Each structure stands twice: as structure tokens, then as C-alpha cells.
């Protein structure tokens with residue numbers, strides 16, 4: 001992008017900037033070089049990504065080019081694109097993101113899909129009391145609230161910084177009347193037998209797996225959003241135990257996990273007679289991605 005003797009006279013149009021940057025990101029090892037270049041250039045120009053195609057021959061101002069150069073430099077040093085532009089799309093909604101929260105992933109949309117399916121199967125139910133545990137940016141809570149007007153959601157996180165961001169997203173999508181944010185350790189502070197659903201994308205990476213994560217993730221996303229402990233199952237095991245107390249009879253636990261621990265979590269739920277209709281849901285890549293289970297009716301002496 002600095003130009004050389006053969007190309008110096010050619011203007012740095014949007015098309016040329018995109019081509020150069022795509023090639024550069026390819027060499028840097030990005031798995032989505034063209035997309036990264038488009039998102040960053042659109043951000044520097046103040047355009048929607050789609051606008052770039054109508055403006056291929058436009059040459060951005062020096063100020064825009066300088067802003068773009070800085071974004072390209074940071075991306076080449078592995079900073080995630082979503083943090084560089086401060087936003088990420090999830091379930092077709094835009095969310096503010098920052099290094100205080102995990103960047104919402106496409107796989108996590110399955111949590112929303114499974115929750116909305118169950119809500120829609122019960123159209124006559126006036127209100128669903130839901131907890132989004134480990135809410136981070138608030139993406140699960142907001143997406144469910146947007147699509148299910150009869151949902152009331154407590155969105156919980158241990159991190160005050162993540163909750164600040166979630167609060168911006170709750171306001172952005174105008175769901176503050178039904179999404180209540182709370183700082184806490186999982187759902188320990190929630191009343192027993194008060195929830196219709198527990199939704200969660202908790203930390204589920206093991207200490208050993210963390211070391212082998214892509215540098216984009218390991219060096220930039222919050223470790224407390226990723227790592228659960230030695231096995232990766234520590235937080236989910238606690239959440240299963242707490243959910244068995246906090247869910248109403250027939251309530252659902254819908255929890256994201258990694259394929260590495262899916263069978264172990266499935267076995268735990270299957271062996272526990274408090275749970276029924278236990279299943280694993282696969283993501284679009286065919287990987288085991290969610291554990292879903294329904295709380296069986298409590299025996300009379302347990303109520």
C-alpha cells in the first residue's frame with residue numbers, strides 16, 4: 001500500500017486497496033482475507049460493506065487511507081476484525097463488542113434457535129422466565145428478547161466490563177424492559193424453581209486446549225470467557241447442578257459446549273435421573289455443539 005516505482009502513478013482506488021490488502025492478509029495467514037479487507041475498509045470509509053462495490057473507482061481521502069493503514073497493521077498483528085471495528089453481527093442483529101467480551105460466534109446462534117423453538121411450541125404461555133448465564137455481550141439474551149416478546153430474561157456475567165457492554169446492546173435493541181442484567185457467579189443467586197429455561201454459552205476450553213488456540217483468540221479475547229479449568233467441564237458441571245435446582249419442572253437447559261466434552265456432558269445428564277429428553281445438537285459444521293435437557297417432574301418429597 002506504500003506504492004513502488006511501477007505503480008506509484010496508479011490511484012489507490014477502493015478496488016486496488018481491497019486487492020492489495022486481500023493479498024497481504026493472505027500472506028499473513030488470515031482465513032478470510034477478502035472479508036477482513038472489506039470490513040476494515042468499509043469501516044475506515046464510514047460505508048456499509050455492500051457500498052464498496054458501487055464505489056470501486058473512488059479514491060478515498062488521505063485521512064481515510066491513513067485510518068485504513070492503521071487498521072490493516074493491527075489486523076496483520078492478529079487483532080480480531082470485530083474488535084477493530086467495535087461490532088459484530090449475531091442472529092442478523094448488530095452488537096457492540098470490545099476486548100471485554102467474547103466475540104459472538106455463529107455456532108452460538110443454535111442456542112437462540114433451540115430456545116425460540118421451545119417458546120414457539122407454547123404460544124399460549126404468557127411469560128417465559130429465562131436466564132442467559134455468562135451473557136458477555138448480551139447477544140443470546142438480546143436475540144431471544146427481540147424474537148420472543150413473551151420472554152423475560154436475567155442476563156448474568158461475572159465481569160462488570162462485559163455487563164457494561166451488554167447494557168449498551170440491550171439499549172441499542174430497546175429490550176431493557178425485558179432483559180435485566182446482573183453481576184454474579186452463574187445462577188446461584190436466582191430463586192429455586194423459578195426459571196423456564198437456562199441458556200448459556202459458558203467458558204468450556206480446557207487449560208491445555210487454551211495453549212493451542214489460534215493466536216487471534218488466545219492473545220485478544222478474555223481468558224475468563226474461554227477457559228473453564230483442567231477438563232473444560234468445570235463450569236458446565238456446576239451449571240447443570242445449579243439448573244437442576246433453579247428450573248421449574250419441565251424447564252429446559254440449553255448449553256453450548258465443545259465437541260471435545262460433548263459426550264462426557266451427555267453421559268452426565270443421561271445418568272442423572274433429574275433430567276430427561278437429553279440430546280446433543282450439532283452445528284452447521286456437523287460438530288456436537290449444544291447439550292439440551294429437560295428437567296423431569298420432581299418427586300413430591302423433593303418439592
Ligand SMILES: C[S@@+](CC[C@H](N)C(=O)[O-])C[C@H]1O[C@@H](n2cnc3c(N)ncnc32)[C@H](O)[C@@H]1O
Nearest residue numbers: 102104134135136157158159185186201202225
Ligand atoms: C464464552 S463467553 C460467552 C459470551 C456470550 N454469551 C456469547 O455467547 O458470545 C463466557 C462469558 O462467561 C463469563 N463468565 C465466566 N465465568 C463466569 C461465572 N462463573 N459466572 C458468570 N459468568 C461467567 C465471562 O465473563 C464471559 O463473558
